[in-house]
Amino acid sequence: MNQPIPIPSNSAPARIGQGTAVEQSRAAAEVQAAVVVAQQCPRNIQAAVAEMRESCKQQGLAERAFFRYSRGGSTVTGASVHLARELARVWGNVQYGLVEMRRDDDYGQSEMQAFAWDVQTNSRNSSTFIVPHRRDTKNGSKQLTDMRDIYENNANNGARRVREAIFAILPPWFVEEAKELCNQTLRDGGGKPLAQRVADAIKTFEGIGITADRIENRLDRPSTKWTEHDVAQLIVIYKSIQRGEVTAEDEFPAPRVSADELTGGKTGKPATTPTEQ
Known part of the structure; x- marks a missing residue:
């Protein structure tokens, strides 16, 4: 039976540095100690x-x-x-x-x-x-x-x-x-009255250029009718914006302006007068 012929190699096996060897030994000992302690x-x-x-x-x-x-x-x-x-x-x-x-x-x-x-x-x-x-x-x-x-x-x-x-x-x-308790904590707002939490949320978002009307458009109701759940949701959105997970424009799109609003209600057509009787 033919035996495979080993091919000589000119490259020496890679050596492990002393620091790496010490770190490997330390890691192995740390894992063993963790198991024993557990x-x-x-x-x-x-x-x-x-x-x-x-x-x-x-x-x-x-x-x-x-x-x-x-x-x-x-x-x-x-x-x-x-x-x-x-x-x-x-x-x-x-x-x-x-x-x-x-x-x-x-x-x-x-x-x-x-x-x-x-x-x-x-x-x-x-x-x-x-x-x-x-x-x-x-x-x-x-x-x-x-x-x-x-x-x-x-x-x-x-x-x-x-x-x-x-x-x-x-x-x-x-x-x-844990998730339910965290949601409950957000809804409670640290014991603050709901009106105070709404005001704080509006002020916080104004700091990043989001006006109250844009928030109201997103929640589809005025700030006077916001619930604890709404404020809790706003806190999560704000933290996500801070971490760069979402953008303010995606969460609170600017309202579209109609052509009549841009022209002040003037369409460029001549005004018509009532027909004389």
């Missing part, structure tokens, strides 16, 4: 639920608990990575992260991996994906070459995968209760 100090579910409920009562978390962006002419909403990270913290014995496995500047893309791992139950969720070094703009796709732009693009794309990985290993009932 087995010796298992989570207290009742304490985790109590801490989750207390966290979701905080206005600061509730305002960042949801995302909102436009896709294909529709609006997509859901729980944000900020809520996912907080729930992972209070649930305990959970590790998560984002790793850039490979960057290819010739092809203009990075290979990333997002993961979440429940060390106590050994439940793990991970996904490997490609992030092109491009950003969508109103004028089309823009190639990214600056290192900071590439880093921020990778982090933004990876955050969504980390969020889904965390939610995949947490109990669904735990996540759903």
